[in-house]
Amino acid sequence: METSIHCQLHQEYQVQYIFLNQNNIKFGCIECISDLQDENHNANIFKNIFLLHDIQSSPQKLLTQISNIDDQNLQFYSCLHKKTETIIMQTFQNWENNMRNFQKKIDNIILQQKEFVEQLLINYKNTIKQLQQEIKFEEFQNLIKEFGTANEKLQNDVLEQISHKITQHFESLDKNNAKELNESLKRIKQEYINQAENLNQPDIQELQTSFQQLIKSTNDLYSQMGKSFNYITQMNSSLIPNSYSKYLLGLIKNKLNQDIKQIKLLYLGSRDGLNGQSLWNKIDGKKHLIYIFKSKNPGNNIFGSYISCKVNQDLNNWQSDESLSSFIFSYTHNEIYPLKQSQKQHAILCQPISYAVWIGMSGNIGICNDFINGQSYLGSSYEWDKFENQRSSHLFGGDSPNIEECEVYELQI
Structure with missing residues (x-):
């Protein structure tokens, strides 16, 4: 109520309650409620007593005082209470926070994964480069180019020479049963493995936990919307x-x-x-x-x-x-x-x-x-x-x- 009204029975107290008994509407204060508690032990007597402020903002509560209201209508409107907007907004804000936090974690995981892949590719390229050096791959490629040029010019004697050089190339790599080459390849392989193991691959466990929280908050939001809007x-x-x-x-x-x-x-x-x-x-x-x-x-x-x-x-x-x-x-x-x-x-x-x-x-x-x-x-x-x-x-x-x-x-x- 916008103005203060003092209780007729207890002048020192303000009217805060309305007693909606059939054909007997009364207004009262906190002291009136206390007197009722002292006089009555039946809790049902309080079911028709409402806070004035509460009932002024909740018109649906008046329906309980109308005897011929359909039960389904009463059930529907009873679920529409003054806290509806607050509850929905709080649930939505929780959902929104979870959604935005999840998005941040996704962005962070993408960035970490990108860095991981980039380092992995650098490792891969370095390993291939070392392999090329060990097997003198550039020399082999040059021989192939020479072979192609000689073949176009139909220089059979040159082709035989290049074929012989290619054979010698492989023989040099295979000398001493390729002992030196195997040792080098083993060393390069181990370097690749060590570097790969030292790379920090993103941990998605936190992302999975956030995803479960997001699902829960989404279910809570839908559930609350269903309850609040009945x-x-x-x-x-x-x-x-x-x-x-x-x-x-x-x-x-x-x-x-x-x-x-x-x-x-x-x-x-x-x-x-x-x-x-x-x-x-x-x-x-x-x-x-x-x-x-x-x-x-x-x-x-x-x-x-x-x-x-x-x-x-x-x-x-x-x-x-x-x-x-x-x-x-x-x-x-x-x-x-x-x-x-x-x-x-x-x-x-x-x-x-x-x-x-x-x-x-x-x-x-x-x-x-x-x-x-x-x-x-x-x-x-x-x-x-x-x-x-x-x-x-x-x-x-x-x-x-x-x-x-x-x-x-x-x-x-």
Whole structure:
């Protein structure tokens, strides 16, 4: 409030709070809050008390006092708080600093590598020059030139003389079983090796560390943007475009005949560790999960699955999907593979000691804990018209998954 208003009950204090009880709006001070604390032990009594300054800058808080506001609208606007701009800018500045630091390190590595290559080439040229001196290469080249001139003039007697000189040239180098030449060549070789070993090749370990920091800060920025602007019904995946995300979400909503209230990124391989235990630590006890994988195999196939039933790492058995809403998808091939009715009891295997992901009998998507090995019997439990009851490279682009990145999203239905 722009002007100071003194509390009617406690004149020595200024009004700082508003009590938004239905049909009973009051203003109060810090002493009024203290009196309420003394009189009441129920924390719910304070849920309708707001700081005047806070509520004046956060109009969305008034929505909580309107009884007929839709829950989804309330959830959306509740996420838009006054700290949004500050948080986003702080996250962006952190990302920008990491980006600029990474650029500086790249420039520095390029400069160091250039100096290294230049010194290496100088070493190489010096070694070749010494070799030329040891084998009297210039004399040999002159003999070749003389041979060419004599050949043009058809001077057969001169050609014979030059051929003889060339023979003598090699004989002189080979005298005493080329003992002297071998010693010289050995010395030149060792000098080359010593000089190469003394060159300071750039260390890219620091660059790799900076790159990981850059990835993390980028993920933090995207995550914060999603939270702050409340993209609650978007996946914002780095593996598939938003258009395909919307297609998958629309398919899920149609199968469940329910709306998706919120989407949360539970697991990101590059952030949380690309291994089975890290994955299960994030998804244990969750349901309505979307798995998205990117393979390092030729073609970089992208594929995944929606699993509606709850996953439980202590189950050590199959989990059934009675809704038959689970499916496998291939973004690369633009195909959907729904769960067969006869196989609904084999929607997903919860056995973390053996597998990171095992979807369908025989592993329609079978990925071991190292995210490298596995198999795909696509069609055994999830419908595929080309199923031949054998391992397939259709999803992976190879015999094994060889996963480069994995994202797992939780849908709140």
